[in-house]
Each structure stands twice: as C-alpha cells, then as structure tokens.
Amino acid sequence: MGVVHLCSDHRIGRDVAMKVIREDMGQRASLRARFFREARVQGQLEHPSIVPVYDLGSTGTTAYFTMKRVNGLTLERILAGIRAGDPEMIERYSRRRLL
Incomplete structure (x- = not known):
C-alpha cells in the first residue's frame, strides 16, 4: 500500500522512516x-x-506518516533467508524465539 523512504526530519533534527x-x-x-x-x-x-509513529499528513492525494527509523534487515530479506533454509535466520527468527 505504501513505500518506505529513509529521510531526515529537519524540524526536529532526527532521521525517520517515512x-x-x-x-x-x-x-x-x-x-x-x-x-x-x-x-x-x-x-x-x-x-x-512496534515502531512508533511520529507524524501523519497529506498533500493533495499524497498521504504519508513518519516513524522511528529502525536499523536492521528488511522483512523481505528475513523471509528470503528462512525460505532458503539459512540456519542463522531460522534460529534467530523462529516462532518460539519471537513469541
């Protein structure tokens, strides 16, 4: 539904995900x-x-919200590693460990 960009919020001086x-x-x-x-x-x-939301807004038909920027692997990369049978990914992101 949306695309996430890494940006800087110049008003408050911090990096965010938008x-x-x-x-x-x-x-x-x-x-x-x-x-x-x-x-x-x-x-x-x-x-x-859960990543906190900082701001929400729109300009015309373009809606956006900003969130705390979190460093790490993307969900796409994690799922690809699990599907490929990567033992490190399977261990790190197992259901038992995540729950």
Whole structure:
C-alpha cells in the first residue's frame, strides 16, 4: 500500500522512516482512509516490537506518516533467508524465539 523512504526530519533534527501511499492508490479516497487508519492504529500501540509513529499528513492525494527509523534487515530479506533454509535466520527468527 505504501513505500518506505529513509529521510531526515529537519524540524526536529532526527532521521525517520517515512511511509508514503503509492501514487496509484492515493487517488482513491477509500484507500487513503485505510492508509490513515493504519497510521492511527500503529500510533496508538505501545510495544517494544512496534515502531512508533511520529507524524501523519497529506498533500493533495499524497498521504504519508513518519516513524522511528529502525536499523536492521528488511522483512523481505528475513523471509528470503528462512525460505532458503539459512540456519542463522531460522534460529534467530523462529516462532518460539519471537513469541
């Protein structure tokens, strides 16, 4: 639904992750509403494994929200490693360990 960019918030002087709704989805009001709902729900949750939301906004049909920037592997990379049978990935991201 969105694309995440690593950026710098110059107003507060810190690096952030900014999720922007995909251009083809931003044209539809129902999808923009869903995107905003995602940001609001995520912003209300507090847990060490959930990235906090800092800001939410839009310009025309472009909706965005900013979050804490987290360094590490992408979910895509982790899943690819598990599918490939990488023993380190399997051990590090096993269900038992994550739960």
